[in-house]
Amino acid sequence: MTTRRLAILLPVLAVAACANPGGDLPPLPDSTRSDYRLGPEDQVRVTVFNDPRLTGEFRVTDAGTLNLPLIGAVRAGGRTTTQVERAIETAMREKNLFRDPSAAVQVVTYRPVFVLGQVERGGQFPYQPGMTALSAVAVAGGFNYRALRDYVAITRVGEDGRAQEYRATRQALLMPGDVVTVYERRF
Structure with a gap:
C-alpha cells in the first residue's frame, strides 16, 4: 500500500472507530398523544x-x-x-x-418499562404516565460512570406487533412496554 493511500485511510479508520454506538438508528418518531391501547400485563x-x-x-x-x-x-x-x-x-x-x-x-x-445497559440497576420498572427516558434511567439508579449520556435507544413494539429500535433524546416520552438501552461511551 502506498504512503498516500495509507495517509487517507488512517483518518477514515480513526473516525469510524470513534463513532458512537446507536448513532445509526432512526430517530424515535414524534408520538402524537393518542388514546392508550391496552396490551398484555395491563x-x-x-x-x-x-x-x-x-x-x-x-x-x-x-x-x-x-x-x-x-x-x-x-x-x-x-x-x-x-x-x-x-x-x-x-x-x-x-x-x-x-x-x-x-x-x-x-x-x-400499566405494563412495565425495562432499562438496560450502562445504568446502576437495570431491570423492570413500573410505568407512569408522562415518563421520559431520563426519568426511567433515574428510577434505574442513574447513569453509571461509563454511560453515554447524550441519547438512548428505545425499543418499541409497533401496531404491527414488531419491535423496532430507535435513537431518542433523554426527554423522549416512553410508552408502557418500552425498552430503554443506555450505551457505553467510547473514550
Whole structure:
C-alpha cells in the first residue's frame, strides 16, 4: 500500500472507530398523544353499574383478552378503554344479562418499562404516565460512570406487533412496554 493511500485511510479508520454506538438508528418518531391501547400485563378495573358480580380488577392476558365472570373472554389487546367498554356492553346484551348495560374500564397498572445497559440497576420498572427516558434511567439508579449520556435507544413494539429500535433524546416520552438501552461511551 502506498504512503498516500495509507495517509487517507488512517483518518477514515480513526473516525469510524470513534463513532458512537446507536448513532445509526432512526430517530424515535414524534408520538402524537393518542388514546392508550391496552396490551398484555395491563391491569384494569372494570365497573359494571348495578352488578357487583361483574365489577373487579382484571389483567389482560398474553392472548390480549380480559376474562370476565358471566361474560367470558373479551378482546382488549390493541383496544382503547372506551372500545373495551363497548365490547363488554355488547357481550352483556348478547348474553341477555342486561337490556341497557353500562360499563367503565380504567387502567390500574400499566405494563412495565425495562432499562438496560450502562445504568446502576437495570431491570423492570413500573410505568407512569408522562415518563421520559431520563426519568426511567433515574428510577434505574442513574447513569453509571461509563454511560453515554447524550441519547438512548428505545425499543418499541409497533401496531404491527414488531419491535423496532430507535435513537431518542433523554426527554423522549416512553410508552408502557418500552425498552430503554443506555450505551457505553467510547473514550
